[in-house]
Amino acid sequence: MAVPFEQPWEAVINRLVLWNVDLTLVDVAIVTRDAYAEAFRTVTGRPLVKLVPANGRPDSEIIFETLAVNGIRAEDEHLPRFLSALAGAFAERRKRLPKEGRMLPGARDALKAVARLDGVVQSVLTGTIKSNAVHKLKAFGLDKYVDFELGGYGEEVYPKATLLQVAQSRAKQRTGTVFTSANTVVIGDSTRDVQAARIGGAAVIAVASGRSTASELREAGADVVLPDLTNASEVVAAVAGLTAPFERQTG
Template sequence: MPPMNRLVLWNVDHTLVDVGRVTRDAYAEAFRRVTGRPLVRLAPTPGRTESEIIFETLAFNDIVTTDDHLPAFVAALTEAFAARRADLTVHGRVLPGAHEAVSALSRLPGTVQSVLTGAIRPNAELKLTELGLAGNLDLVAGGYENGVYSKAALLELARTRAGERHGTAFGEKGTVYLADHPRDVQAARIARSPIIALATGSATAAELRAAGADAVLSDLTDTDAVVRTVVELAESS
């Protein structure tokens, strides 16, 4: 086999899948369990880590936070998502072209695929597993919300973890991130890795270009374009 020398990291929500309804329902249940009150306002979620969403949601709903809130909310959110496993296939969807892009990249010699997401690991894995995307992704090597690191630091952590798992060194420039928000572009810039931005979330193509994305695609439906762009960025960077 050829050496593994290219790492592709996928953002999950609004890049590969859309599970917004399940997410809102799970947050409402977790909020009620942690605070004893109904959720009135959920913080914006695109491009953010789970801890940012949790703390801002608590603030939006006039909850004075303590050190216990984050671990309690994460535990409740994990359980709320697990209880809605079946809802992911009913109310969630894989974004157009995602299956084909992940599958095509899995056949690219020297390539490892994993995830870099602001979601907590159990929930990210559940989304990808239930919607049929996990098979070609090394989820153990991924970067997930952990309450401590920024997405840029998580990108570097995922690169190191993937290298250890696959017995090679993935360079900064050989690690390509695919995501949908200007915050993700910023994280890639900080980590000095190329990013393909997808206009599949709340940001427009113009906003993604202005943020400094190396390439912008409208979506994942042109599989050849996705593969070609990944290869070009990894080889030219």
């Protein structure tokens, strides 16, 4: 269970930064595949032959496509059963994450530096289900910088752009500030992250640490493209430059 994020809400929170998890902050692909294989066998009684690539998609979408490419006709009960099995299988493997996975270069310093920016609250916008997102960040000591309760996750069966709006709504309910494209920043590594931010209403910092190239990220419409997160000052400057101080709004 995640430790509740402590935020001094007496301060005015007027910047929302939403991080993608996989290939932006961490890479735990080996453990993820093993968890999917176990969950698939638990739900279908068959071995997993092919796991479709994530490519910025939510777990709910990956599950349906994985069932299809493995010759399983999806039924109504498949998704909730698979999500439950995936959460359990991943939790059982969480101690493997620091050994078989890795934190992306600069991730900790970038999160820590952005957290110091005036008026910022950080959370995640990820295709990963919530419990697994917590495990992934906690394994590398990154959980202390984010408020998981404000994020958007893969078990919520919405397009990522809608998950962005869900996260903005959660942040508004918590802080009283209205979050829009003027004070919300998504940081991700895929063209899907960029597209979701554009559609959902956020500025976007794209990091070329995943499978999308810098040129692809620019063409998708990223406001800022960075090669990686190793220059924390550059990340902070990008967030600051894409947001503006807003007075607390209500309603």
